[in-house]
Amino acid sequence: MNDLTVQDPDARLVSWLASGGLRPTRQRLALAALLVGDGEDRHVTAEGLYAAAAGAAEKVSLATVYNTLRAFCDAGLMNEVVVDGSRSYFDTRLDDHPHFYWEDSGRLTDAPASQLKIAELPAAPEGAEIARVDVVIRLKRV
Amino acid sequence: MNDLTVQDPDARLVSWLASGGLRPTRQRLALAALLVGDGEDRHVTAEGLYAAAAGAAEKVSLATVYNTLRAFCDAGLMNEVVVDGSRSYFDTRLDDHPHFYWEDSGRLTDAPASQLKIAELPAAPEGAEIARVDVVIRLKRV
């Protein structure tokens, strides 16, 4: 899905946006660079990404950060993860995988998918099918 | 944990509240009756419980419904379940168990815990331990 072919970074971001049918605006390129610029998976909140953009001297309004994250999700470029009733997290990783949620700091990180083995799963009731299975491992400091 | 001994229903609710160190006020008894009055497990939102109370001709303010649900959770009588960024669900069932989330209707129900078998789980990283594992099976209509 992510074609990490060798090409100049900007072009990679442009095609990342294009694969979601989105125009490469200055703001989107800046946010995309922060999100997928280095190929690392990221878990951000809107406020967090807004702060990161500000830190990188990129001028993007908070409303645009919200709208852009929503656009990226609608375009299938990211996923929204719900773990904390009060804020939404956005994950650059696209496959269905488990998360660690650090209750003390509110940080969300990937849990190694290879170490999760579900031997049996409740079947979807009549008239429904499974869209996704969210597994959140809540951690507390010892 | 839930002692479903045969005694008059009101006394059951009073001791349910007492087990959480909470005073049996008229409002709490009314909400407790709606939540655990029949021993069935319930998944409610604050607004939903408020509507149910109104439907049962019980006068309880929305603020009190919120405060009471929070108090019940703090007292360990209920659990908060996060599945939908925008609203909180409160579950009368206390053990760690999987849920079905009906994406179309926003309804939350229990999934049979007996049908979930996790063969392997990512280990908690250094300095942390697992507080709880949330499994939410998201359903879509076929």
Add this chain to the structure above:
DNA sequence: TTAAGTGCAAATTATTTGCAGTAAG
């Protein structure tokens, strides 16, 4: 009598939206 609980209305927080201006194809 006294600390806990209640209910309003106002405050907060995260997020969305209307709309006028700006930029991409």
Add this chain to the structure above:
DNA sequence: CTTACTGCAAATAATTTGCACTTAA
């Protein structure tokens, strides 16, 4: 040019809180 995108500020929605009043112990 034409439509999508941006950014402010105002609007929303869920939830919390300040505070005067009520009630359980």
